[in-house]
Amino acid sequence: MKLSNILSRQNRILLRELVITDFKLRYQGSVLGYIWSLLKPLMLFAIMFVVFVHFMRFGAGIPHFAISLLLGLVLWTFFNESTNQGMQAIVNRGDLIRKINFPKYIIVISGTISALINLGLNLLVVFVFMMFDGVQIGWSFLLFPVTLVIIYAFSLGLAFFLAAAYVKYRDISHLWEVFLQGLFYATPIIYPLQMVIDKGGDFAAQILMLSPIAVLFQQARADVLGHEYMITASQLSDNIFYLAFPYVVVASVIVLAIFYFKKNQKYFAERV
Amino acid sequence: MTTKKEIAISIENLHKTFRLPHEQHSGLKQMVIGALRRNRKKGYELHHVLKGLDFEIEAGDFFGIVGRNGSGKSTLLKTLAGIYSPDKGAVQVNGTLVPFIELGVGFNPELTGRENVFLNGALLGFSRDEMSAMYEDIVKFAELAKFMDQKLKNYSSGMQVRLAFSIAIRANADILLLDEVLAVGDESFQRKCFQYFAELKKNNKTVILVTHDMDAVQRFCDKAIMIEKGKIVASGRSSEVAQKYRELFAADSNIPQSTTKKQNRDGTIETDFIQAKINLRKTSEKLTFDITVRQKKPLKEDSIVALGLIRDTGEQVFRWASDEKTKDVLSFDPAHITLELQNIFPEGTYDILFVVKSRDRSEDYGTFTDILQFEIESRTDHPWDTYWKPQERFTIEPSKVGGR
Numbered sequence: 001m002k003l004s005n006i007l008s009r010q011n012r013i014l015l016r017e018l019v020i021t022d023f024k025l026r027y028q029g030s031v032l033g034y035i036w037s038l039l040k041p042l043m044l045f046a047i048m049f050v051v052f053v054h055f056m057r058f059g060a061g062i063p064h065f066a067i068s069l070l071l072g073l074v075l076w077t078f079f080n081e082s083t084n085q086g087m088q089a090i091v092n093r094g095d096l097i098r099k100i101n102f103p104k105y106i107i108v109i110s111g112t113i114s115a116l117i118n119l120g121l122n123l124l125v126v127f128v129f130m131m132f133d134g135v136q137i138g139w140s141f142l143l144f145p146v147t148l149v150i151i152y153a154f155s156l157g158l159a160f161f162l163a164a165a166y167v168k169y170r171d172i173s174h175l176w177e178v179f180l181q182g183l184f185y186a187t188p189i190i191y192p193l194q195m196v197i198d199k200g201g202d203f204a205a206q207i208l209m210l211s212p213i214a215v216l217f218q219q220a221r222a223d224v225l226g227h228e229y230m231i232t233a234s235q236l237s238d239n240i241f242y243l244a245f246p247y248v249v250v251a252s253v254i255v256l257a258i259f260y261f262k263k264n265q266k267y268f269a270e271r272v
Numbered sequence: 273m274t275t276k277k278e279i280a281i282s283i284e285n286l287h288k289t290f291r292l293p294h295e296q297h298s299g300l301k302q303m304v305i306g307a308l309r310r311n312r313k314k315g316y317e318l319h320h321v322l323k324g325l326d327f328e329i330e331a332g333d334f335f336g337i338v339g340r341n342g343s344g345k346s347t348l349l350k351t352l353a354g355i356y357s358p359d360k361g362a363v364q365v366n367g368t369l370v371p372f373i374e375l376g377v378g379f380n381p382e383l384t385g386r387e388n389v390f391l392n393g394a395l396l397g398f399s400r401d402e403m404s405a406m407y408e409d410i411v412k413f414a415e416l417a418k419f420m421d422q423k424l425k426n427y428s429s430g431m432q433v434r435l436a437f438s439i440a441i442r443a444n445a446d447i448l449l450l451d452e453v454l455a456v457g458d459e460s461f462q463r464k465c466f467q468y469f470a471e472l473k474k475n476n477k478t479v480i481l482v483t484h485d486m487d488a489v490q491r492f493c494d495k496a497i498m499i500e501k502g503k504i505v506a507s508g509r510s511s512e513v514a515q516k517y518r519e520l521f522a523a524d525s526n527i528p529q530s531t532t533k534k535q536n537r538d539g540t541i542e543t544d545f546i547q548a549k550i551n552l553r554k555t556s557e558k559l560t561f562d563i564t565v566r567q568k569k570p571l572k573e574d575s576i577v578a579l580g581l582i583r584d585t586g587e588q589v590f591r592w593a594s595d596e597k598t599k600d601v602l603s604f605d606p607a608h609i610t611l612e613l614q615n616i617f618p619e620g621t622y623d624i625l626f627v628v629k630s631r632d633r634s635e636d637y638g639t640f641t642d643i644l645q646f647e648i649e650s651r652t653d654h655p656w657d658t659y660w661k662p663q664e665r666f667t668i669e670p671s672k673v674g675g676r
Binding site: 009010013014016017018021024025028095096097098099100101102266267269270 | 290350353354355356357371373377378380382383387390391393394395397398399400
């Protein structure tokens with residue numbers, strides 16, 4: 001996995017074809033086709049909005065909470081999809097791996113790329129809603145792509161680890177499903193972080209914000225909506241180690257996952 | 273030949289072992305149980321498939337790998353293709369290599385023929401533009417123009433392999449790995465494949481063929497190895513290896529087999545079962561084969577007689593076999609067969625392949641090559657085309673020579 005090889009011409013060609021195939025197959029036989037990748041998060045948003053914003057009044061008094069909820073859901077959908085598709089990638093393409101030798105990481109990347117395409121489409125919808133909601137886009141928006149890149153890199157790292165582990169231990173998919181369910185509620189997506197501070201104090205919020213996903217999601221929303229509306233980790237503590245911790249986790253996950261994947265990939269063909 | 277050829281593939285002390293799990297091993301449960309147990313019994317068995325193979329394949333060789341089921345030949349092929357990594361030893365490949373291990377690698381039944389062409393092409397490293405440029409040729413070669421917009425799941429296996437093969441030969445690789453691909457496809461397609469093989473040979477490409485079909489090994493391969501229980505038990509000229517393979521089978525299963533074989537360059541052949549004589553009368557219009565077969569022991573009711581013409585390029589340009597209509601061909605003893613072929617063959621030196629075996633192929637009464645050589649001169653009135661089949665006419669009767 002030399003860096004120069006990762007995006008060699010052959011690999012780009014293969015990646016492209018795999019992504020196209022994935023996309024074609026996913027919605028084959030459904031009438032609305034690709035539109036489903038837009039409709040699904042929107043419908044999920046509609047449900048969450050009615051339940052948590054309308055009835056339970058989670059974001060009462062917080063400006064642009066609906067947008068914050070929508071963006072959170074869109075990002076979560078991406079994280080969920082990319083890690084799950086990445087995890088299944090090697091096993092699902094077992095027939096290919098058993099018959100031809102090619103860089104295995106291409107399949108994992110292709111699994112995450114179709115999630116990335118969905119994210120792009122969904123973000124367009126988010127921006128349309130933002131215009132209706134009268135969100136002012138400030139300078140902090142320039143940081144948004146950077147935050148997205150970090151989220152993608154983290155998802156891809158996890159996908160590499162999960163994909164390699166899933167070849168060996170098929171239990172991983174069930175474990176990951178449960179883990180994701182837990183993480184969903186442990187991340188301020190459907191509820192604002194302010195609510196945690198109000199009910200459990202700063203300490204509870206500080207604990208929550210140890211999770212890289214919570215930090216990155218808050219950061220992404222702050223980039224889009226403006227830092228005055230969103231509580232980021234830096235408002236909870238100014239301890240440099242505390243602030244660096246989630247990013248250290250992200251970096252270590254990526255490095256360890258690539259190492260683990262590289263070590264195991266030569267056995268994929270016989271174990272898958 | 274004193275010129276030293278380049279080495280395409282060199283294998284040194286190759287070992288490969290698989291772990292075979294005892295039961296469902298791919299779970300955390302197994303891992304936890306394994307960790308808790310004091311006397312940690314391994315959850316798997318080691319299966320030593322390749323036990324130290326050493327051989328070299330020279331560039332331009334048509335190389336056969338033969339062996340029984342479970343002998344390790346497919347594992348070897350997959351190791352050569354880089355799909356499995358060796359536990360010990362080294363595999364060195366010089367040049368680009370395209371494996372053709374099963375029908376259509378990466379073919380997806382839910383996609384159309386067209387979409388699969390592009391996907392499969394990408395696996396061989398071709399971009400969309402490159403594939404578009406080759407698309408017409410591929411479809412034409414596969415003879416599937418009418419079916420390209422249908423989903424692959426509606427294709428027959430023969431159609432799938434034709435499509436797969438048509439793409440694979442575009443790969444323009446230095447080394448081609450083929451696993452039992454000759455078994456599928458009808459005769460006209462097979463003939464195309466053989467012609468392609470002959471072309472590869474001419475262009476000094478290396479082809480590695482894994483097969484059970486000893487006829488194919490003899491027909492195409494220059495050299496071969498036989499693998500048995502993970503070791504090389506025979507290597508050398510393909511005809512010698514094929515003979516050893518047949519002996520191995522015969523020794524194992526008491527299949528009646530022609531053990532003593534005598535043959536002369538003048539077309540006289542003899543085994544335990546049969547005695548035969550082949551004569552050729554040749555004009556620029558016709559090739560007439562007079563074949564007389566005597567039975568030394570009674571043969572099975574519906575045995576078949578086959579005769580093939582092999583050009584010096586290795587290509588089998590024609591094959592005749594007694595079929596359903598003529599299955600009583602050997603009910604006469606001696607039997608006299610006259611096979612008359614329109615002479616439309618391309619110039620070259622030819623050799624004859626002659627086979628007598630039972631229809632179910634369980635008994636081989638005699639398989640011969642190198643029995644009768646003849647030349648066909650260069651000509652302009654009949655340009656050769658593989659699509660052509662010569663007009664043929666044959667008669668079968670009790671031999672006039674000493675008939676009853």
